Amino acid sequence: MSTWQSLMLGFxxxxxxxxxxxxxxxxxxxxxxxxxxxPWQAILMSATSFTASAQFAALEFWExxxxxxxxxxxxxxxxxxxxxxxxxxxxxxxxxxxxRRIAWLFLLNDPGVxxxxxxxxxxxxxGYVTGYGISMMVSWLTSTLLGLSLSDLxxxxxxxxxxxxxxxxxxxxxxxFIKGSKTRSTPWMVSGVSALLLHELGxxxxxxxxxxxxxxxxxxxLQGRLARD
Amino acid sequence: MIEQSSVLTAIAIMAVVVYLTRVSGYFIGLQFRHIPGIxxxxxxxxxxxxxxxxxxxxxxGSVSELIAMTCLVxxxxxxxxxxxxxxxxxxxxFTGNTIFD
Numbered sequence: 163m164s165t166w167q168s169l170m171l172g173f174x175x176x177x178x179x180x181x182x183x184x185x186x187x188x189x190x191x192x193x194x195x196x197x198x199x200x201p202w203q204a205i206l207m208s209a210t211s212f213t214a215s216a217q218f219a220a221l222e223f224w225e226x227x228x229x230x231x232x233x234x235x236x237x238x239x240x241x242x243x244x245x246x247x248x249x250x251x252x253x254x255x256x257x258x259x260x261x262r263r264i265a266w267l268f269l270l271n272d273p274g275v276x277x278x279x280x281x282x283x284x285x286x287x288x289g290y291v292t293g294y295g296i297s298m299m300v301s302w303l304t305s306t307l308l309g310l311s312l313s314d315l316x317x318x319x320x321x322x323x324x325x326x327x328x329x330x331x332x333x334x335x336x337x338x339f340i341k342g343s344k345t346r347s348t349p350w351m352v353s354g355v356s357a358l359l360l361h362e363l364g365x366x367x368x369x370x371x372x373x374x375x376x377x378x379x380x381x382x383x384l385q386g387r388l389a390r391d
Numbered sequence: 392m393i394e395q396s397s398v399l400t401a402i403a404i405m406a407v408v409v410y411l412t413r414v415s416g417y418f419i420g421l422q423f424r425h426i427p428g429i430x431x432x433x434x435x436x437x438x439x440x441x442x443x444x445x446x447x448x449x450x451x452g453s454v455s456e457l458i459a460m461t462c463l464v465x466x467x468x469x470x471x472x473x474x475x476x477x478x479x480x481x482x483x484x485f486t487g488n489t490i491f492d
Contacts, residue, residue, distance in 0.1 A: 182473045189481065203398050210406035215437075219444055220405055226393045228401045237405050239440035241412040246436075248416025255417065263417070270413040316485070326456045329448040330463055330480045332441050337467040337476075339438045349435040354442035361447035371443045378439030382432050 165258075168286035172274060172293025175281075179273040183298050184305040186214045189327040191309015192316055197224040201310045208306045212269070212299055215335055216240040218328035223367060232368040239375055247275045254278070254287035263288065269295025348385055353378030455487030 163171070187208070194204035199221075211217055216237040223232050247270055255263050266288055274294030278287050340347050356374035365373070449460060463480030470476065 182477075185474050185477055189477070198393065199398070203395075203402065206399075207402045207405065210402060211409045213409050215441070216405065216409055219440075220401070222444060222448065224393070226397070228393060228397045230401060230404055233401055234404050234408050236440070236444065237408045238412060240437060240444075241409050242440065243437035244409070244412035245416030245419065248413060248418075249420030251417055252420035264414060267414045267417055268410055270417075326448070326452065326459070326484055327481060329445055329452075329456075330459060330484065331477065332445055333460060333463055333480075334467055334473050334477055336438060336441045336445065337464065338471075338473070339441070341468075341471060347438075350438040350442045353439035354446040357443040357446040358450055361450060370447065371440065374443040374446075375436065375439040378435055378442070379432055382435040386428060386431055 163282075163284050163286060165286045165289035168289030169293035169296075171281065171285060172278075172290035172295075173297045174293075175277060175290075176273070176294045176297035179294075180297055180301045183214065183301040186218075186331055187302045187305025188309035188312065189331060190214065190217060191306040191311070192313045193218065193221055193309075193327045194306070195310055195313030196316075197221050199224070201307075204306055204310055205303065208302055209299075211237075212271075212295075212302060213237075213241055213244075214302070215332060218331050221328055229367065232366075232371070235368050235371055239371060243272070244270060247272065250275060251278075251287065251291070257286075258288050266292045269299065271295045271298050274298070346385065349378040349382040352381040453488065454491040455484060458487050458491065459484035 190208070191204060194207070195201070199207070207217060219236045219240045220233050223229050223236065248267065251270070258266075269292050271291070271294060274291040277294070278285075278290050281290060336350070340350070353374045356377040357370050360370040360373055449457070452460065459480045462483050463476045466472070466476040466479055
Protein backbone atom coordinates (compact mmCIF):
# COMPACT_ATOMS: atom_id res chain seq x y z
CA MET A 163 0.00 0.00 0.00
CA SER A 164 1.36 3.40 -0.93
CA THR A 165 2.15 6.09 1.60
CA TRP A 166 -0.77 8.19 0.33
CA GLN A 167 -3.23 5.29 0.59
CA SER A 168 -1.94 4.51 4.09
CA LEU A 169 -2.31 8.14 5.07
CA MET A 170 -5.93 8.13 3.91
CA LEU A 171 -6.52 4.84 5.77
CA GLY A 172 -5.20 6.40 8.97
CA PHE A 173 -7.39 9.44 8.45
CA UNK A 174 -10.51 7.31 7.88
CA UNK A 175 -9.76 5.00 10.84
CA UNK A 176 -9.70 7.75 13.42
CA UNK A 177 -13.45 8.21 14.03
CA UNK A 178 -13.67 7.06 17.66
CA UNK A 179 -10.72 9.09 18.84
CA UNK A 180 -11.80 12.05 16.72
CA UNK A 181 -14.86 12.37 18.98
CA UNK A 182 -13.02 12.11 22.30
CA UNK A 183 -10.32 14.48 21.06
CA UNK A 184 -13.08 16.89 20.02
CA UNK A 185 -14.53 16.73 23.52
CA UNK A 186 -11.15 17.44 25.09
CA UNK A 187 -10.60 20.27 22.63
CA UNK A 188 -13.86 21.96 23.56
CA UNK A 189 -12.90 21.75 27.21
CA UNK A 190 -9.42 23.00 26.47
CA UNK A 191 -10.90 26.00 24.68
CA UNK A 192 -13.15 26.75 27.65
CA UNK A 193 -10.28 26.26 30.12
CA UNK A 194 -7.90 28.37 28.06
CA UNK A 195 -10.41 31.21 28.02
CA UNK A 196 -10.91 30.78 31.78
CA UNK A 197 -7.21 31.25 32.54
CA UNK A 198 -7.05 34.34 30.34
CA UNK A 199 -5.58 33.11 27.04
CA UNK A 200 -6.62 35.10 23.98
CA PRO A 201 -8.38 32.93 21.34
CA TRP A 202 -5.52 33.25 18.84
CA GLN A 203 -3.04 32.31 21.58
CA ALA A 204 -5.01 29.18 22.44
CA ILE A 205 -5.27 28.20 18.77
CA LEU A 206 -1.55 28.86 18.31
CA MET A 207 -0.79 26.65 21.30
CA SER A 208 -3.01 23.85 19.99
CA ALA A 209 -1.55 24.07 16.49
CA THR A 210 2.08 24.08 17.59
CA SER A 211 1.97 21.75 20.60
CA PHE A 212 -0.87 19.44 19.52
CA THR A 213 -1.00 17.63 22.83
CA ALA A 214 -4.08 17.61 25.03
CA SER A 215 -2.53 16.37 28.24
CA ALA A 216 0.51 18.65 28.24
CA GLN A 217 -1.56 21.68 27.28
CA PHE A 218 -3.99 21.05 30.14
CA ALA A 219 -1.05 20.50 32.48
CA ALA A 220 0.61 23.73 31.40
CA LEU A 221 -2.58 25.70 32.09
CA GLU A 222 -2.33 24.60 35.71
CA PHE A 223 0.62 27.00 36.01
CA TRP A 224 -0.78 29.80 33.81
CA GLU A 225 -0.29 32.74 36.15
CA UNK A 226 1.76 35.91 35.96
CA UNK A 227 4.75 35.69 35.93
CA UNK A 228 4.69 32.56 33.79
CA UNK A 229 7.02 29.94 35.28
CA UNK A 230 8.82 28.90 32.08
CA UNK A 231 10.93 26.26 33.77
CA UNK A 232 7.98 24.62 35.50
CA UNK A 233 5.92 24.70 32.29
CA UNK A 234 8.77 23.21 30.26
CA UNK A 235 9.39 20.51 32.84
CA UNK A 236 5.70 19.68 33.16
CA UNK A 237 5.23 19.52 29.40
CA UNK A 238 8.37 17.38 29.04
CA UNK A 239 7.29 14.96 31.74
CA UNK A 240 3.68 14.68 30.62
CA UNK A 241 4.82 14.29 27.00
CA UNK A 242 7.53 11.82 27.87
CA UNK A 243 5.31 9.02 26.60
CA UNK A 244 6.01 10.42 23.12
CA UNK A 245 9.58 9.22 23.57
CA UNK A 246 8.27 5.72 24.10
CA UNK A 247 5.87 6.01 21.16
CA UNK A 248 8.76 7.14 18.98
CA UNK A 249 10.90 4.25 20.18
CA UNK A 250 8.06 1.84 19.50
CA UNK A 251 7.99 3.04 15.89
CA UNK A 252 11.73 2.54 15.42
CA UNK A 253 11.28 -0.42 13.08
CA UNK A 254 8.21 0.87 11.28
CA UNK A 255 9.19 4.13 9.64
CA UNK A 256 11.92 2.71 7.42
CA UNK A 257 11.89 3.47 3.72
CA UNK A 258 11.32 7.19 4.05
CA UNK A 259 13.77 10.05 3.76
CA UNK A 260 15.21 11.46 6.97
CA UNK A 261 13.62 14.85 6.18
CA ARG A 262 10.16 13.32 5.85
CA ARG A 263 10.50 11.33 9.05
CA ILE A 264 11.64 14.43 10.98
CA ALA A 265 8.75 16.49 9.59
CA TRP A 266 5.99 13.91 9.93
CA LEU A 267 6.98 12.94 13.47
CA PHE A 268 5.37 16.24 14.47
CA LEU A 269 2.03 14.44 14.12
CA LEU A 270 3.03 11.40 16.18
CA ASN A 271 -0.01 10.59 18.32
CA ASP A 272 -0.99 7.92 20.84
CA PRO A 273 -4.08 6.39 19.16
CA GLY A 274 -2.41 6.41 15.75
CA VAL A 275 0.56 4.44 17.02
CA UNK A 276 -1.56 2.02 19.05
CA UNK A 277 -3.98 1.24 16.22
CA UNK A 278 -1.19 1.00 13.65
CA UNK A 279 -0.26 -2.36 15.16
CA UNK A 280 -3.68 -3.71 14.14
CA UNK A 281 -3.49 -2.85 10.44
CA UNK A 282 -2.08 -5.09 7.72
CA UNK A 283 1.66 -5.38 7.37
CA UNK A 284 1.64 -3.85 3.91
CA UNK A 285 0.30 -0.56 5.28
CA UNK A 286 2.91 2.19 5.41
CA UNK A 287 3.08 2.95 9.14
CA UNK A 288 4.45 6.47 8.81
CA GLY A 289 1.67 7.34 6.37
CA TYR A 290 -0.96 5.72 8.58
CA VAL A 291 0.15 7.46 11.79
CA THR A 292 0.43 10.77 9.97
CA GLY A 293 -3.05 10.42 8.46
CA TYR A 294 -4.38 9.63 11.89
CA GLY A 295 -2.52 12.65 13.24
CA ILE A 296 -3.98 14.96 10.60
CA SER A 297 -7.47 13.87 11.66
CA MET A 298 -6.61 14.43 15.33
CA MET A 299 -5.21 17.86 14.49
CA VAL A 300 -8.40 18.83 12.61
CA SER A 301 -10.46 17.66 15.58
CA TRP A 302 -8.20 19.41 18.09
CA LEU A 303 -8.17 22.78 16.34
CA THR A 304 -11.86 22.96 15.45
CA SER A 305 -12.89 21.87 18.93
CA THR A 306 -10.51 24.32 20.59
CA LEU A 307 -12.11 27.05 18.50
CA LEU A 308 -15.59 25.85 19.46
CA GLY A 309 -14.62 25.75 23.14
CA LEU A 310 -13.29 29.29 22.94
CA SER A 311 -16.53 30.38 21.29
CA LEU A 312 -18.62 28.66 23.94
CA SER A 313 -16.63 30.09 26.83
CA ASP A 314 -18.95 33.11 27.08
CA LEU A 315 -21.81 30.75 27.88
CA UNK A 316 -19.93 29.69 30.99
CA UNK A 317 -19.46 33.21 32.30
CA UNK A 318 -21.99 32.62 35.09
CA UNK A 319 -20.22 29.52 36.29
CA UNK A 320 -17.38 29.49 38.76
CA UNK A 321 -14.31 29.79 36.54
CA UNK A 322 -12.27 28.00 39.16
CA UNK A 323 -14.41 24.96 38.53
CA UNK A 324 -13.88 25.23 34.78
CA UNK A 325 -10.15 25.20 35.43
CA UNK A 326 -10.66 21.84 37.09
CA UNK A 327 -11.45 20.43 33.63
CA UNK A 328 -7.70 19.93 33.27
CA UNK A 329 -7.39 17.53 36.19
CA UNK A 330 -10.60 15.80 35.05
CA UNK A 331 -9.19 15.14 31.60
CA UNK A 332 -5.88 14.04 33.07
CA UNK A 333 -7.78 11.64 35.32
CA UNK A 334 -9.39 9.94 32.30
CA UNK A 335 -5.95 9.44 30.80
CA UNK A 336 -4.61 8.17 34.11
CA UNK A 337 -7.48 5.72 34.26
CA UNK A 338 -6.62 4.49 30.78
CA PHE A 339 -3.02 4.06 31.90
CA ILE A 340 -4.04 2.10 34.99
CA LYS A 341 -6.60 -0.10 33.22
CA GLY A 342 -4.34 -0.73 30.25
CA SER A 343 -1.16 -1.33 32.20
CA LYS A 344 0.28 -4.81 32.39
CA THR A 345 2.25 -3.91 35.51
CA ARG A 346 1.12 -2.80 38.95
CA SER A 347 0.34 0.84 39.60
CA THR A 348 2.76 1.17 42.53
CA PRO A 349 5.07 3.76 40.87
CA TRP A 350 2.13 6.01 40.09
CA MET A 351 0.81 5.71 43.63
CA VAL A 352 4.27 6.49 45.04
CA SER A 353 4.46 9.52 42.79
CA GLY A 354 1.02 10.75 43.84
CA VAL A 355 1.67 10.31 47.56
CA SER A 356 5.06 12.03 47.24
CA ALA A 357 3.46 14.94 45.41
CA LEU A 358 0.82 15.24 48.08
CA LEU A 359 3.38 15.26 50.89
CA LEU A 360 5.60 17.78 49.12
CA HIS A 361 2.62 19.98 48.37
CA GLU A 362 1.63 19.95 52.04
CA LEU A 363 5.19 20.98 52.93
CA GLY A 364 4.86 24.02 50.65
CA UNK A 365 7.46 22.81 48.15
CA UNK A 366 7.81 24.70 44.85
CA UNK A 367 5.78 23.23 41.96
CA UNK A 368 8.74 22.19 39.83
CA UNK A 369 10.34 20.41 42.79
CA UNK A 370 7.07 18.63 43.54
CA UNK A 371 7.07 17.36 39.96
CA UNK A 372 10.72 16.47 39.80
CA UNK A 373 10.95 14.71 43.17
CA UNK A 374 7.65 12.86 42.95
CA UNK A 375 8.36 11.63 39.41
CA UNK A 376 11.81 10.60 40.61
CA UNK A 377 10.20 8.69 43.46
CA UNK A 378 7.87 6.98 40.99
CA UNK A 379 10.77 5.99 38.76
CA UNK A 380 12.65 4.64 41.78
CA UNK A 381 9.58 2.60 42.69
CA UNK A 382 9.45 1.28 39.11
CA UNK A 383 13.10 0.25 39.26
CA LEU A 384 12.60 -1.51 42.60
CA GLN A 385 9.43 -3.15 41.32
CA GLY A 386 11.34 -4.44 38.31
CA ARG A 387 14.13 -5.84 40.45
CA LEU A 388 11.68 -7.53 42.81
CA ALA A 389 9.88 -9.06 39.85
CA ARG A 390 13.15 -10.49 38.51
CA ASP A 391 14.26 -11.90 41.91
CA MET B 392 -2.96 39.97 32.82
CA ILE B 393 0.04 38.16 31.33
CA GLU B 394 2.16 40.03 28.80
CA GLN B 395 1.80 38.85 25.20
CA SER B 396 5.55 38.30 24.81
CA SER B 397 5.55 36.03 27.88
CA VAL B 398 2.64 34.01 26.51
CA LEU B 399 4.33 33.61 23.12
CA THR B 400 7.55 32.56 24.82
CA ALA B 401 5.73 29.93 26.86
CA ILE B 402 3.87 28.63 23.78
CA ALA B 403 7.16 28.43 21.86
CA ILE B 404 8.82 26.56 24.74
CA MET B 405 5.91 24.11 24.86
CA ALA B 406 6.01 23.53 21.09
CA VAL B 407 9.75 22.89 21.08
CA VAL B 408 9.65 20.61 24.12
CA VAL B 409 6.74 18.53 22.79
CA TYR B 410 8.28 18.21 19.33
CA LEU B 411 11.58 17.17 20.86
CA THR B 412 9.85 14.42 22.82
CA ARG B 413 8.22 13.19 19.59
CA VAL B 414 11.32 13.22 17.45
CA SER B 415 13.90 12.26 20.07
CA GLY B 416 12.24 8.99 21.04
CA TYR B 417 12.38 7.74 17.48
CA PHE B 418 16.04 8.60 17.04
CA ILE B 419 17.01 7.35 20.48
CA GLY B 420 15.21 4.15 19.59
CA LEU B 421 17.24 3.81 16.42
CA GLN B 422 20.45 3.96 18.44
CA PHE B 423 19.66 2.39 21.80
CA ARG B 424 16.62 0.21 21.43
CA HIS B 425 18.43 -2.84 22.81
CA ILE B 426 19.20 -1.37 26.25
CA PRO B 427 17.59 -3.83 28.68
CA GLY B 428 15.17 -2.61 31.33
CA ILE B 429 14.64 0.94 30.03
CA UNK B 430 11.20 0.40 28.56
CA UNK B 431 9.32 -0.25 31.84
CA UNK B 432 10.78 2.94 33.31
CA UNK B 433 9.79 5.02 30.29
CA UNK B 434 6.31 3.52 30.49
CA UNK B 435 5.69 4.76 34.03
CA UNK B 436 6.95 8.32 33.44
CA UNK B 437 3.78 9.88 31.97
CA UNK B 438 1.62 8.34 34.69
CA UNK B 439 3.99 9.61 37.39
CA UNK B 440 3.78 13.09 35.93
CA UNK B 441 -0.02 12.93 35.85
CA UNK B 442 -0.14 11.82 39.47
CA UNK B 443 2.32 14.52 40.54
CA UNK B 444 -0.02 17.12 39.07
CA UNK B 445 -3.30 15.47 40.01
CA UNK B 446 -2.66 14.76 43.69
CA UNK B 447 -2.16 18.42 44.75
CA UNK B 448 -5.02 19.54 42.46
CA UNK B 449 -7.41 17.07 44.08
CA UNK B 450 -6.17 18.03 47.55
CA UNK B 451 -7.12 21.63 46.81
CA GLY B 452 -10.41 20.69 45.11
CA SER B 453 -13.78 22.01 46.26
CA VAL B 454 -16.68 19.72 47.18
CA SER B 455 -18.23 19.94 43.70
CA GLU B 456 -14.87 19.28 42.06
CA LEU B 457 -14.31 16.20 44.18
CA ILE B 458 -17.82 14.92 43.43
CA ALA B 459 -17.21 15.48 39.70
CA MET B 460 -13.91 13.65 39.97
CA THR B 461 -15.55 10.74 41.82
CA CYS B 462 -18.32 10.45 39.20
CA LEU B 463 -15.73 10.47 36.43
CA VAL B 464 -13.55 7.83 38.06
CA UNK B 465 -16.49 5.50 38.77
CA UNK B 466 -17.84 5.86 35.24
CA UNK B 467 -14.42 5.34 33.67
CA UNK B 468 -13.86 2.29 35.80
CA UNK B 469 -17.22 0.76 34.91
CA UNK B 470 -17.55 1.74 31.25
CA UNK B 471 -14.05 2.65 30.03
CA UNK B 472 -15.86 5.26 27.95
CA UNK B 473 -13.75 8.40 27.91
CA UNK B 474 -16.31 10.60 26.18
CA UNK B 475 -19.20 9.62 28.46
CA UNK B 476 -17.14 9.88 31.66
CA UNK B 477 -15.76 13.26 30.73
CA UNK B 478 -19.18 14.58 29.73
CA UNK B 479 -20.75 13.48 33.02
CA UNK B 480 -17.77 14.76 35.04
CA UNK B 481 -17.98 18.14 33.36
CA UNK B 482 -21.76 18.30 33.79
CA UNK B 483 -21.41 17.59 37.52
CA UNK B 484 -18.58 20.12 37.74
CA PHE B 485 -20.61 22.88 36.10
CA THR B 486 -23.86 22.26 37.94
CA GLY B 487 -22.41 21.09 41.24
CA ASN B 488 -20.69 24.30 42.23
CA THR B 489 -24.01 26.13 42.51
CA ILE B 490 -25.37 23.38 44.77
CA PHE B 491 -22.45 22.28 46.93
CA ASP B 492 -20.02 25.21 47.14
